[in-house]
Amino acid sequence: MITVIGTSHISPESVKKTREVILKRKPECVAVELCPERLVALKSGRKKPSLKFGLSGYILAVLQEHLSHKTHIMPGAEMLSAVDTGLEVGSKVALIDMPIRTTMGKIARISGWKKTKMVFKLLIDSLKGGKMKIDLNTVPDQEVIDEAMWYMKKDMPEFYDILVKQRNKHMYNWIKKISEDFKDIIVVVGAGHKKDLEEMITRDKL
Numbered sequence: 001m002i003t004v005i006g007t008s009h010i011s012p013e014s015v016k017k018t019r020e021v022i023l024k025r026k027p028e029c030v031a032v033e034l035c036p037e038r039l040v041a042l043k044s045g046r047k048k049p050s051l052k053f054g055l056s057g058y059i060l061a062v063l064q065e066h067l068s069h070k071t072h073i074m075p076g077a078e079m080l081s082a083v084d085t086g087l088e089v090g091s092k093v094a095l096i097d098m099p100i101r102t103t104m105g106k107i108a109r110i111s112g113w114k115k116t117k118m119v120f121k122l123l124i125d126s127l128k129g130g131k132m133k134i135d136l137n138t139v140p141d142q143e144v145i146d147e148a149m150w151y152m153k154k155d156m157p158e159f160y161d162i163l164v165k166q167r168n169k170h171m172y173n174w175i176k177k178i179s180e181d182f183k184d185i186i187v188v189v190g191a192g193h194k195k196d197l198e199e200m201i202t203r204d205k206l
Contacts, residue, residue: 002179002201003027004187006145006194007078015078018188022085028182030086031094031175032079033189038100042080082188092182096174098167106162114158145191168196179206 005021007014022030034042086093107115153160171189175197178185189197 001183002175002185002187002206004189004194004198004201006191007188008191011078015081018078019081019085022082022091022186023089025184025186026089027086027091027186028184029092029094029178029186030082031096031171031178031185031187032082032086033097033171033193034079034083034095035097035099036095038097039080039083039095041100042076079188082186086186091186094174094178096171096178096187098170103162103167106166107159110158110162142191142195145195149192164192164196168193168200172197172200175201176204176206 003021003025005018007018083093149160149164152164171187171193175185175187187197
């Protein structure tokens with residue numbers, strides 16, 4: 001049985017719910033939307049945008065901070081909770097996200113003009129207060145997530161392809177591999193990834 005939990009990266013309720021589900025189920029494996037380097041960064045509390053990984057790393061940090069409030073496609077505290085709770089109940093923990101350096105490398109290959117255009121769009125969106133109102137204390141409804149994804153795909157297609165489509169494919173390939181060894185799996189990902197991953201799991205009858 002594979003269960004996908006869609007979380008909000010900025011919701012305390014999400015952290016609590018994720019922990020409760022894992023404690024109750026005690027799955028064989030907990031798969032989380034993290035890579036090893038990202039896990040280390042979160043554990044060290046390194047969350048703010050930094051130039052340590054160059055301009056592409058800085059752009060990714062700014063983008064994920066902005067998108068976390070809308071599409072919930074980048075990991076946060078609830079992933080740390082999932083890792084810790086999984087270890088607590090004796091589950092195997094799998095880090096299934098695309099390596100952060102790979103993601104940054106892909107973003108680095110996007111043209112400078114498109115990156116600049118993206119930054120201006122984020123700035124304008126922030127000044128306008130965004131296109132939609134979201135309750136930051138809960139996981140948003142699928143309709144809200146779909147709308148946010150639609151805007152991202154329309155306004156920032158290159159970033160959507162890297163941050164959503166390619167990462168979904170990478171994570172799903174990991175889920176397929178894990179399912180060969182474990183039958184009871186809980187997958188913890190941002191709400192923006194949940195729908196596509198569930199559709200792929202159903203399609204392939206995992």
